[in-house]
Amino acid sequence: MTLAPDRLDRFARHIVLPELGGAGQVALSAAHVVLVGCGGIGSPALQYLAGAGVGRLTLIDDDAVDLSNLQRQTIFAEADLGRSKAEAAADWVRRFDGAIEVRAVVGRLGGDNAAQLLEGATLVLDGCDNFATRLAVSDACVKLGVPLTSAALGRFQGQVANFAGHIEGQSCYRCFVGNAFDAEDCDTCAADGVLGAMAGWVGTFAAMHAVRVLTEGHAAMGDPQWGKVHLLDGLTPALRTMRIVKDPECRACGGN
Numbered sequence: 001m002t003l004a005p006d007r008l009d010r011f012a013r014h015i016v017l018p019e020l021g022g023a024g025q026v027a028l029s030a031a032h033v034v035l036v037g038c039g040g041i042g043s044p045a046l047q048y049l050a051g052a053g054v055g056r057l058t059l060i061d062d063d064a065v066d067l068s069n070l071q072r073q074t075i076f077a078e079a080d081l082g083r084s085k086a087e088a089a090a091d092w093v094r095r096f097d098g099a100i101e102v103r104a105v106v107g108r109l110g111g112d113n114a115a116q117l118l119e120g121a122t123l124v125l126d127g128c129d130n131f132a133t134r135l136a137v138s139d140a141c142v143k144l145g146v147p148l149t150s151a152a153l154g155r156f157q158g159q160v161a162n163f164a165g166h167i168e169g170q171s172c173y174r175c176f177v178g179n180a181f182d183a184e185d186c187d188t189c190a191a192d193g194v195l196g197a198m199a200g201w202v203g204t205f206a207a208m209h210a211v212r213v214l215t216e217g218h219a220a221m222g223d224p225q226w227g228k229v230h231l232l233d234g235l236t237p238a239l240r241t242m243r244i245v246k247d248p249e250c251r252a253c254g255g256n
């Protein structure tokens with residue numbers, strides 16, 4: 001795969017980076033990222049994944065754009081109120097870069113359809129708002145052998161990590177949070193609030209983390225840092241990192 005002249009111009013500031021280069025850019029163009037959730041994390045992540053030239057994007061969300069979203073979900077405008085987030089986000093991508101193949105899935109991802117929705121992805125970026133969906137996404141990724149960039153957000157805190165539980169010795173999201181949260185379904189932003197700019201920080205950090213995975217084996221930046229959870233604190237501000245070891249008893253990835 002080579003890049004057309006207009007694509008070389010578009011991504012010139014990437015290609016000139018020795019850590020990314022032409023080979024890294026080609027890898028991004030060949031990638032298919034499935035975004036679970038087009039909200040606070042998904043919306044800024046989408047802007048920088050599309051900006052980075054990820055060739056194919058699938059956007060999953062069952063929610064509609066609400067006035068209270070606009071404080072942090074910056075791809076949406078007043079004209080989008082009431083529209084499906086997945087559809088409005090796909091329209092944003094089409095306006096931004098017509099060369100990206102984008103598909104909107106208006107629906108809820110759960111244990112019953114996760115594997116079907118995520119199959120064929122190069123990477124899944126999960127920015128949904130509840131534990132039950134995050135665990136369903138993680139379990140399906142382990143089963144399908146697809147790497148996962150997992151991100152979460154609330155108040156002034158965020159967390160971002162890359163997981164590859166399908167790889168021997170690497171942990172998954174379930175190793176991190178355990179089995180207690182499968183039934184939990186809460187929107188912490190509605191209950192506790194969130195600073196709008198935190199969504200930008202966490203979402204773009206997640207996009208950068210996805211780029212690490214997508215360029216693995218192609219560019220020096222391609223170090224996925226599997227199983228390291230980065231904790232972003234906007235109040236102090238500070239950034240801490242902790243390593244999640246594989247739980248040999250994990251019911252999703254323990255056998256790998």
Ligand SMILES: [Zn+2]
Nearest residue numbers: 172175250253
């Ligand atoms: Zn696990």
